[in-house]
Amino acid sequence: MSSGPRENGSVALKNTVSKNAVVTGASSGIGAATARQLAKEGYHVFLAARRADRIEALAAEIGGTAIATDVTSDDSVAALAEAVGDRLDLLVNNAGGAFGVDKVADADLAKWQAMFEVNVVGLTRVTKALLPALIASGAGAIINVGSIAGRRAYEGGAGYNAAKFGTRAVTEALRLEIVDQPVRIMEIAPGMVQTEEFSLVRLGGDKAAADAVYQGVADPLVAEDIADAIVWMATRPAHVNIDELVIKPRAQAAPHKVHREG
Template structure:
């Protein structure tokens, strides 16, 4: 009988928001976790709080991704990759959108996910019990005004994820897509609006949005199912948000 490997996850975008919450949740459930992000100071604080191993890397830089893969291989491999690193920049009509914002979003959300998945996939297959979990967004499900840049990259990331599942048929790897709606984190909307705190706060005004721990809970649920069970796609929104364009506000 083949022994079950100790679960070990790489979590990207781990310095804040959903990534940090996922690291905390998995560590609380006994996982080994390699927390990956660009900001070493935040990773150090998270490591002190949780016992996770920090690893500083910029996932838009191939050399950093190669270094990450080599480190994972040298320290015992892994069973799970949580592709969480991403973000939105700008909220303008197509006619006024900044191509640099679109390029930045594509580099982080799509090409970053591609680089890390390619680099770690051989080790996930070798584990005999691998998981590729991608945190996309309900933006991957349909358009909304002024959101073409973000919805475009999240559609691309979703297609990367669902196509990978088809290509891995017969391999011992699950491919899971978690699609959050409105999640109030400390940085997502602030980054989107270039540091405009008032505009960022307005996104979540008048209703109860999700928080990072809600998504970490869903991630932990999907990963903790028996390995023959694959949560292909899980959409999670606040009750008040019924679509990308409709939210009940008090």
């Protein structure tokens, strides 16, 4: 009997009976790359982000569903949960971000508050809203996109450090709280990932400063590297929980220790 693809039968079933996934922050970078790779794995992906035009284009590309979503809004997240329905297999909490590189003594507290709102409160808001559907699936999974910044502080990073330490704390507490439920709780913690927006947003739109972050680094990670790891975590058997996966480019030993050539 052939083990290759065929039009009918069990091998084709993967493409006809899809699982559902929600990816927040799906309009660019890691979120968009993850949505694309999940779609290739047979998931129907609900794309959640504020920029409706971007997620609508991506939804058309991958056969997903675009839901304009602001994770800092109760009403917006409630609308996302209603659109998803009663059953969900996978939630990728990717919406987040860093705003500024202030030292503690010079902290712009509005930026610090914004980081906490999206990386901690927003992540919790989405998780709370979708958790019943994840439990109802019988084998749900949550993957929170954290950061190595949530494991070691560095100068100029305290605000983002605090937010990503918060992401890690929510992940670990939730795993303890619902250990009796059929939902895996996981975190991926990337190091230096070169995307089109992360450093640009963090540095207030200063492209030269954003480009300098990666200057001399031969091979920083890219969004597709993280997406590949997320999909691997999601597609482990239901009894396998990848508690945390720390992933950095070879050139990065720590947040503050990066080998640069030239």
